[in-house]
Amino acid sequence: xxxxxxxxxxxxGLQPKVEGQVITDILIRNSRLRWPVDESLRQKLPGLAILxxxxxxxxxxxxxxxxxxxxHLGMSGNLRVLPKGTPPLKxxxxxxxxxxxxxxxxxxxxxxxxxxxxxxxxxxxxxxxxLGPEPLSDDFNADYLWQTxxxxxxPIKTLIMTNSVVVGVGNIYANESLFLxxxxxxxxxxxxxxxxxxxxxxxxxxxxxxxxLQGGTTLKDFLSPSGxxxxxxxxxxxxxxxxxxxxxxxxxxxxxxxxxxAAYFCPSCQAPPPQSAPKRP
Numbered sequence: 001x002x003x004x005x006x007x008x009x010x011x012x013g014l015q016p017k018v019e020g021q022v023i024t025d026i027l028i029r030n031s032r033l034r035w036p037v038d039e040s041l042r043q044k045l046p047g048l049a050i051l052x053x054x055x056x057x058x059x060x061x062x063x064x065x066x067x068x069x070x071x072h073l074g075m076s077g078n079l080r081v082l083p084k085g086t087p088p089l090k091x092x093x094x095x096x097x098x099x100x101x102x103x104x105x106x107x108x109x110x111x112x113x114x115x116x117x118x119x120x121x122x123x124x125x126x127x128x129x130x131l132g133p134e135p136l137s138d139d140f141n142a143d144y145l146w147q148t149x150x151x152x153x154x155p156i157k158t159l160i161m162t163n164s165v166v167v168g169v170g171n172i173y174a175n176e177s178l179f180l181x182x183x184x185x186x187x188x189x190x191x192x193x194x195x196x197x198x199x200x201x202x203x204x205x206x207x208x209x210x211x212x213l214q215g216g217t218t219l220k221d222f223l224s225p226s227g228x229x230x231x232x233x234x235x236x237x238x239x240x241x242x243x244x245x246x247x248x249x250x251x252x253x254x255x256x257x258x259x260x261x262a263a264y265f266c267p268s269c270q271a272p273p274p275q276s277a278p279k280r281p
Contacts (some may be wrong), residue, residue: 002073004058004135004168005211010079011055012212017081017102022049023064027095029088034074034114037094041117045069045096056122057131057167067119070127071106074113080105132166135204140166142198149189149197156192157185158259160204169204173211175239175264177203184270185263186256210235238264 002010023045031037038044048064055061060079062069073079084101094106094115106115118125133139148165149156157178160169169177178185180203183196192200214235237247242255246266256263 002058002077003170003173004055005173005208007055007058007060007073007168008212009215010073011053011060014053014060014079014081014104017100018050018062018098018104019053020049020051021098021100021102022047023096024099025095025097027097028093029095030093030111033093033108033111034072035116037115038117041115044117050098056128057134057163059128061122067117068122070114070116070118070122070125072114072127074108074110076110077106077108077113080107130164132162132164135166135168135208140201140205142194142201145201146194146197149192152189154189155186155258155263156183156189156200157263158261159189160200161261166204168208171261172236172239173204173207175262176237177207179238179265179270180207182270184272185265186258187271238266240264 024047026041026045028037028039028042031039044066045064048066050062050064052063053060054063058072060069060071060073062071071079081102082105084097084103086103086105088095088105089107091109091111092105092107093111096104096106098104106113116125116127122128133144145160145166149159152159157174159165160177161171161174175185177200181196181200183192183200238253241253242264243252245251246253246269249266249268251266251268253264254267256265
C-alpha cells in the first residue's frame, strides 16, 4: 500500500506538470472504486485550473477555484503524468486531461482507492476531520508523543500507526523507526521513557524524510508519476527480512503479529517487552 513517502513522492512528481494547468476533460473508464466516482465530475471539472496540489496524510488534495479533488491511492494505485495519445492499460480507470497536452492517469488494479469531490474546506471532510498531526510537522514532537503515550498499554508500534495519533507512519516505516530507536515493537507505549520517545520521534522523521528522498518504497505496485519505482527498499534494516541477519549485529531478524500487522525486529538490538512477547505466526 502506498504510504506517506510514496504519496508525497507522487505529489512532488505531479507538481511541475499539473499545478497551474486547466482541466479540459476527465475520462472515467471505471467508476467502481472504493466509493463510486461522481459522474457529475464530467461537467464540474472542465475549465477549472489546478491551483495547488497538497497532501494530508495519505490523501492528495487537488485545489481548484470551486472545490477540491480528494484522491487516495488505495492499496495498489498510482498516478502517472503521460503525454496525449498514450494508450490505457487494463487497470487505468481515470484520466484527468490538461490543457498542456498531458494527462494524469490513475491506475489501480485492486480499486481500493478513491476520487472524491468536495466544495467545502477539505479539512472538514469526514475522511480528514479526525486525523492527527503530520509526522514531519512541528506539531509532531517529543512533548506531544510523551503526553500521548501516558497510560496507553497498546504496543508502541500499533500506537504510532494510529492515524488519530500521527498520520502516515505506515507499517514499513514504523518497523524501521523502531529498529533505529532500539525499541521492541511490542513494548507497551506507556513503558517508554521520555528519552526513548525523543529518540523515536527523531527517527520517525529521519526515516520518512529519507524514504521521500529515495522516491518511497516499491514492494509491488508503486510507481512515481514518471513511472519510476521507489528505492528505499534497498536500505531496509528489518521490514520483510525475517530470518536474515541484522544489519547491525547479524542476529536473525524475527517477525511477530501485532494487531494483525507484521512486526519485524532484531531480538538483540531491540530490548524485549516487559510482558510476554506475542506468538509468532
